[in-house]
Amino acid sequence: MFVRLLPLLLTLCAGSAPAEIYTYIDSQGNRVFTDQHRAGAKAVPLPPVNRLSLTPASPPPAPTAPTKPKVQPIVHYQMLRILVPDPDATIRSTEGNLIVSVTSEPGLMPSHAYRLLLDGKPTAAPGSSPVFALNNIDRGSHQLAVEILDEQGRIVERTANQPFHMVRISLAQKRQANPCQLADYGQRPECPLADKPVEESSSILPFL
Template identity: 70%
Template sequence: MRAWLLIACLVSLPAMAEVFTYIDAQGNRVFTDQPGARNAKRVPLATSNRMSANPSGAAPMTAAKTNPTKPLFHYDMLRVLVPEPDATIRSSAGELIVSITSEPGLQRGHRYRLLLDGQPTAEPGPSPVFALSNIDRGSHNLSVEILDEQGHTVERTANQPFHMLRISLAQKRQVKPCTLTDYGQRPECPLKDKPEEEKSAFLPFF
């Protein structure tokens, strides 16, 4: 037991200290750092491989290297060009052409997707122009997204309102009343109500 205690003491000595050993009068081996002991012999020690917990100038070690996820591409600008915000569209068929733009231009693998009132209007694609039809009359919101290869949203605009004014046939007829060529062709323009054509004042001279 005493020998083990002595070995433990040796381990705790500084790395550059010298150790000597000898046999005492009771026949026990003794280890000491005093070279003057009786017939003491120097004990060769192996070089220590211990390091400080955080040596100065050394970068801290990490348990494992992690692969950071690639950040999504950022567009400086994305907006709806046509129609303008709060525009009023007049169309009897509820038709609308939407044009969008981005800065920088659409990146490789990215696609535009147009949303009407929060719902996609068509499959995403590279074209910045969308043709819509049969839009209900009233106020609506447009927004556009840019999707990457995995279908993740890279950019999205805020909702942009517009107003669809669908002109009915009756409204068209009110705008354009009966003319001479319409009589007999439209129910509200019977032939009996067709006004007489004005005669030219120059005809008697020919």
């Protein structure tokens, strides 16, 4: 039975469309399958044939390289310098305070910022103001420098280090250099009212 069935199955696999299959019982009592119709044979219902496409699958798309963010070119300034204090200036302050002002040519661009450095360290966050107020600077010599940063934090311009000298005068030294007068008490920090001498009251003896 299987010998007779094998050629039939090969024929079905090679054909482009399914053929009609019939079955019957032969004289020896065996069931026979054939594609030839004969008297007493019954048609065998067949399931639909699945067809496979021979078109090769398209290759997967090549991975695209990540796009790099555009880096803006650095715009340079013609001039950047510290206006106040002067180079190698001596600053006299009891509290160690100092006002620093800077300028640039052209003026600061909208996306840029100034940053002041004292002895190589930033004194505050970058900003657009060209004036910086420093407080409680130690006695001795120091270095000032100013930078211009762009929106990406890159240094666009930087000045050379500019020295200055802080002299912190005590109140006693101020009084010694400029003695307090009666009108100075309560007006000058080194001349507090508590130290004001008591005025001598003049007594007028009655004329007898």
